[in-house]
Amino acid sequence: MTELTLVQAVNRGLAQAMREDPDVLVLGEDVGVNGGVFRATDGLLKEFGADRVVDTPLSETGIVGTAIGMALYGLKPVAEIQFMDFIYPAFDQIVSELAKFRFRSGGQYPCHVVIRTPYGGGIKGGLYHSQSAEAYFAHTAGIKVVIPSTPADAKGLLLTAVHDPDPVLFMEPKRIYRSITGEVPDGDHRVPFGSARVVREGSDVSILAYGAMVPVAVTAAEQLANEKIQAEVVDLRTLVPLDEASVLATVEKTGRCVILHEAPRFCGYGAELAAIVAEKALYSLKSPIVRVTGYDTPFPYALEHLYLPNVERLVHAVRGSMAAG
Amino acid sequence: MTELTLVQAVNRGLAQAMREDPDVLVLGEDVGVNGGVFRATDGLLKEFGADRVVDTPLSETGIVGTAIGMALYGLKPVAEIQFMDFIYPAFDQIVSELAKFRFRSGGQYPCHVVIRTPYGGGIKGGLYHSQSAEAYFAHTAGIKVVIPSTPADAKGLLLTAVHDPDPVLFMEPKRIYRSITGEVPDGDHRVPFGSARVVREGSDVSILAYGAMVPVAVTAAEQLANEKIQAEVVDLRTLVPLDEASVLATVEKTGRCVILHEAPRFCGYGAELAAIVAEKALYSLKSPIVRVTGYDTPFPYALEHLYLPNVERLVHAVRGSMAAG
Amino acid sequence: MAKSAGAPAGEMLPSTDGIPPADLLRAYATMVLARTVDERCLTLQRQGRIGFYVPMQGQEAAQVGCAWALRPEDWIFPAYRELAVALVRGITVRTLLDQFIGSAADESKGRQMPNHYGYRRFNYVTASSPVGTQISHAVGAAMAARRKGDAIVTVTFFGDGTTSSNDFHAGLNFAGVFRAPTIFFCQNNQWAISMPRDRQTRSSTLAEKAVAYGFPGVVVDGSDVNAVYRAVVAARERALAGEGPTLIEAQVYRLGPHSTSDDPRRYRTDEELAAWKEKDPLARLKHELRESGLLDDAADARIWETAKEAVAAAVKEAEAQPPVDPMTLFDDTFATRTPQLEAERTEFGELLRQGVLHP
Amino acid sequence: MAKSAGAPAGEMLPSTDGIPPADLLRAYATMVLARTVDERCLTLQRQGRIGFYVPMQGQEAAQVGCAWALRPEDWIFPAYRELAVALVRGITVRTLLDQFIGSAADESKGRQMPNHYGYRRFNYVTASSPVGTQISHAVGAAMAARRKGDAIVTVTFFGDGTTSSNDFHAGLNFAGVFRAPTIFFCQNNQWAISMPRDRQTRSSTLAEKAVAYGFPGVVVDGSDVNAVYRAVVAARERALAGEGPTLIEAQVYRLGPHSTSDDPRRYRTDEELAAWKEKDPLARLKHELRESGLLDDAADARIWETAKEAVAAAVKEAEAQPPVDPMTLFDDTFATRTPQLEAERTEFGELLRQGVLHP
Numbered sequence A, B: 001m002t003e004l005t006l007v008q009a010v011n012r013g014l015a016q017a018m019r020e021d022p023d024v025l026v027l028g029e030d031v032g033v034n035g036g037v038f039r040a041t042d043g044l045l046k047e048f049g050a051d052r053v054v055d056t057p058l059s060e061t062g063i064v065g066t067a068i069g070m071a072l073y074g075l076k077p078v079a080e081i082q083f084m085d086f087i088y089p090a091f092d093q094i095v096s097e098l099a100k101f102r103f104r105s106g107g108q109y110p111c112h113v114v115i116r117t118p119y120g121g122g123i124k125g126g127l128y129h130s131q132s133a134e135a136y137f138a139h140t141a142g143i144k145v146v147i148p149s150t151p152a153d154a155k156g157l158l159l160t161a162v163h164d165p166d167p168v169l170f171m172e173p174k175r176i177y178r179s180i181t182g183e184v185p186d187g188d189h190r191v192p193f194g195s196a197r198v199v200r201e202g203s204d205v206s207i208l209a210y211g212a213m214v215p216v217a218v219t220a221a222e223q224l225a226n227e228k229i230q231a232e233v234v235d236l237r238t239l240v241p242l243d244e245a246s247v248l249a250t251v252e253k254t255g256r257c258v259i260l261h262e263a264p265r266f267c268g269y270g271a272e273l274a275a276i277v278a279e280k281a282l283y284s285l286k287s288p289i290v291r292v293t294g295y296d297t298p299f300p301y302a303l304e305h306l307y308l309p310n311v312e313r314l315v316h317a318v319r320g321s322m323a324a325g
Numbered sequence C, D: 001m002a003k004s005a006g007a008p009a010g011e012m013l014p015s016t017d018g019i020p021p022a023d024l025l026r027a028y029a030t031m032v033l034a035r036t037v038d039e040r041c042l043t044l045q046r047q048g049r050i051g052f053y054v055p056m057q058g059q060e061a062a063q064v065g066c067a068w069a070l071r072p073e074d075w076i077f078p079a080y081r082e083l084a085v086a087l088v089r090g091i092t093v094r095t096l097l098d099q100f101i102g103s104a105a106d107e108s109k110g111r112q113m114p115n116h117y118g119y120r121r122f123n124y125v126t127a128s129s130p131v132g133t134q135i136s137h138a139v140g141a142a143m144a145a146r147r148k149g150d151a152i153v154t155v156t157f158f159g160d161g162t163t164s165s166n167d168f169h170a171g172l173n174f175a176g177v178f179r180a181p182t183i184f185f186c187q188n189n190q191w192a193i194s195m196p197r198d199r200q201t202r203s204s205t206l207a208e209k210a211v212a213y214g215f216p217g218v219v220v221d222g223s224d225v226n227a228v229y230r231a232v233v234a235a236r237e238r239a240l241a242g243e244g245p246t247l248i249e250a251q252v253y254r255l256g257p258h259s260t261s262d263d264p265r266r267y268r269t270d271e272e273l274a275a276w277k278e279k280d281p282l283a284r285l286k287h288e289l290r291e292s293g294l295l296d297d298a299a300d301a302r303i304w305e306t307a308k309e310a311v312a313a314a315v316k317e318a319e320a321q322p323p324v325d326p327m328t329l330f331d332d333t334f335a336t337r338t339p340q341l342e343a344e345r346t347e348f349g350e351l352l353r354q355g356v357l358h359p
């Protein structure tokens, strides 16, 4: 066990994977000499050389396209997209190629690329350094979507991703890259996909969250406990595959469901969670489902603090959920 | 009034807009000399000249990017993406630029581009000529998403789109381009955005649909009527802005909600509809919400007929909804 | 006849020579076979026996010349029009027809439209429809092969229109920077559906676009199977010597429609077509073979006859194959089904059993 | 001092000349002003008074030389590093600082990070962060202007790294095909964050990439304000004469960090920096002005002093502006709010009133 920040845990996870398996390599903009703009790949060039830590030209299309080619040939590339807001030039490669290669070839061509990318608000990044674009990818059949919320999960889920036979989009909550530290198991620590984590037990209301919203949910739950409201906080960890059983179990237990994410509400990931609950746990619901999310505008700059869901907004929403029904 | 197919109605709508307003122009691959691969732009080159019916190089990035530049300068470009499956190279331009220009400039730079694109299955087009990608765009703040299901709406909504001050994604259900005809008003016929159409009234269950799924819903409703199940069919027409009031009204009336779309279920547009109902009309629900959708796989070729929601699957689902609760 | 195809054997010849004389007849036979398959498939499509088809007539010499210069270990990243490349690789007509029909015998499980095939055992990567996306894959695979110590090249095929795509730019730039052992084989067939080459881009040749990426671009007469072969052999040697990629522009003409959904009379003249028919690559090679005494009319007729019979037999076999098993729909989205897919599959199976859905 | 900026008046000079002598001192003063703003903003950022900053030191001559050759009617599509272009346009320091601070006085309503500004009244289009996307906009706007009969050009700015982007390829190709009156102004500042120019692409110059699109590309010494001016005047004349676009590569150096989040010592040497500091464009123009008797030390000191005072005054004013009104969050996603946005806004207003959210 070592006490690490989330970004250090990512770094150790990458190093671990690369040490174990010579087919693992890292590529992206500024990942080599510069060690990544968030230092997630710091030190890797020195340890593994320019052949395995590849500084690329400025083209996300090229990064993902060449990573796919590498994976088809048998390497295990981990591509970095510098900010999730810049993943769109690679969207065609991800949606048309990466996600569909196995299917369209009848299983002949698996395509195990991991795409790592920092996402989310809270760093005063405005429209283009703050987006949470998980819903686009969760809707895309053929790609797994993973978001850790702790240093231990960051390493453990990343190692699972690198060894997974399918494409994985690995979203890193950059807002908590350094603001939280935690014990991280040394060595080949792996956290399985599709298994949510109950961060805090509670009997009154379920809060479903992931990534940088998990600490917000926990703080809110602590405040709510003072009001004798016991909130259960569930960290989904992997959006695809979703641990539907855990989602249904907590809602069936508490009868109330509050969904929390940073992305805009309309057609966001929370909509799917709400839909699943409305389809499969309707009769357990004591009050209407509530979503606490970013607003349906582009991400602002000056008003970021009001755009991002925070503890106050969540507490208010949970109180509302308790009062209803 | 003239009896037209849906694709003819699109064609007449474009001609109408271009005759009225010299700032309207059309651009895209094969839209000029060839008249579009579905002939949606047939005859326009002859009437309006190569200056206003622009055959472009093979780059969706370039098509949308130059259309944005034209709109910034004051033209009203209508860009065609040959198949919706090929919109992804333009995704960055749509999501990062088109949808955000007005917001990021504080209202200084509106960006009224219309993107027309044929979407959906049913033509044996396999993975790359069948997709229904509406959810990606409905989740993107700043762009309207419109899908007609009749010839009259095709013309009326298209004319509204061309004159709308905001970017509009206009999705055309190619499967019914020619299979249905209908009376279309001559001249400047406009159908407002944000107003759903009750295609068929019913008291037992609400079917929410759009585009090529509307005729499927109507046929199913007719069959169900034989079983004394009166289904209300609502054609959403515009996914953004959504006519939420009509959605809630029908569900509150019938107490049962079946959502129909071609796209994969997970994080599809139906999830948002389900979420809204679960948030705002929960207490009206007599049975769990049901979604009848494409499966969460890429779009297949040989098995297309089993992938696409059809009348049988919908009827079965409605019966299930009636039996439950 | 299927055996007439297949990768060339023996040592690679110095790059100044064309296809080895001993192979030339086989190369010709492969071109004839490609033409025969092509014409047959256009008919099958018209008759509704296959759903769609992308013909390649006029491009046989470019494809055979290129493919003949490669080794079976070299990886191919095709577009959708490379029938003759597939045949040179040794992929049988029957195998291809299984894909066109989309039966249970299709090695890709009937997942894609006709012409979008691929076979790992032939190092022929499964095609997609979006143009150009394969280009950067070829670059990545070449980098991977080099890293693994495999002395192979990757070759990617695309058309004149596709030089405008994002991946053309990204792929060629990455290849230049990383000196990837990749051959970019552009079949400039003069048209991208209805868009003529001159309106696709203002560069005077497509080959000269390589300047932007710092490596050589060459133009070659794509009706001349030997010229193409020589260009590809040279590019392959360069790549394996660590000197990096080459862009080859083979100038050809698409004699047929873009696809069975296309009507080329809407955008091009009969005169243009007629002029290019004069340069038919099959006629050209036949003429050369006759001049050098390798072929006479009787032998030529036999080659055509053999091709026709082989195709007829393959069609018959392929049409006898059973349809795709519906339950396979839920395979291969992921290596193993997620709980969500498992649930959808169960429900789907139930609908089939109850007769709600009909296979 | 703000008045020293602004577009040049009078007839455009023949393209063989540099900036008109009568303007040269104003051009120099604008460069000094840009440098002064730049240094002040780096300090403001360190002090937490603005959130982020992208410096442009080293690129003043390229930007001023280019902008000076344009007319106010010409549309500018910037990246995020074109401070001196904005100043030449007549956008005041105060206006820019309002944006950097993101106050209620920001004409873009505090929507974006510092440096991402735009002003319709100055024909200076609002920047975004994704690199390159502005390039195809410039092409579309140029086509639109021509269609509307406006004799203007569009000019788009981007860096060496951005030549690898999708929109560079698409934009230049469209411009070539449609002969758009667009000037592609590439500031090759040798680095794309930590990626040196030579590893960005293997072409020998960036200008030669224009070959791929069938129009001229020229290299110009970006430290020489007159050389840049001449190149842009020539390109502008070409464009207005209907001869199409030009790619200009101005070779410069980014003297500072990529942004305030960057530490350039991680990837480049002090020696390299020192060598380029020798070519500081301000020093160069100052030297020329002294040689030609247009400037002496006292006058130079006054120019710097004036700039400093202007900037100090602007900072003071800008910092006194009130914060953005929270309720504006729901404006400008669409021209008029959808029912969904109206509902979100109402709920948001309620949360503010109830003290759940704090402005």
Ligand SMILES: Cc1ncc(C[n+]2csc(CCOP(=O)(O)OP(=O)(O)O)c2C)c(N)n1
Pocket: B029, B058, B060, B082, B086, B089, C081, C129, C130, C131, C158, C159, C160, C161, C162, C163, C189, C191, C192, C193, C254, C258
């Ligand atoms: C990204 C994308 N946009 C549009 C299409 C539709 N389309 C299919 S082929 C084609 C033309 C391709 O021309 P070219 O690259 O010259 O190849 P050719 O078909 O002539 O062999 C177009 C526009 C597509 N497949 N992909």
Ligand SMILES: Cc1ncc(C[n+]2csc(CCOP(=O)(O)OP(=O)(O)O)c2C)c(N)n1
Pocket: A029, A058, A060, A082, A086, A089, D081, D129, D130, D131, D158, D159, D160, D161, D162, D163, D189, D191, D192, D193, D254, D258
């Ligand atoms: C599409 C995209 N990918 C990545 C980034 C992150 N990024 C910001 S600036 C930059 C380098 C740009 O280099 P260059 O084009 O040379 O311009 P310069 O910053 O040197 O002026 C990168 C990689 C981005 N803004 N957009």
Ligand SMILES: [Mg+2]
Pocket: C159, C160, C161, C187, C188, C189, C190, C191, C192, C193
């Ligand atoms: Mg072509």
Ligand SMILES: [Mg+2]
Pocket: D159, D160, D161, D187, D188, D189, D190, D191, D192, D193
């Ligand atoms: Mg640079």
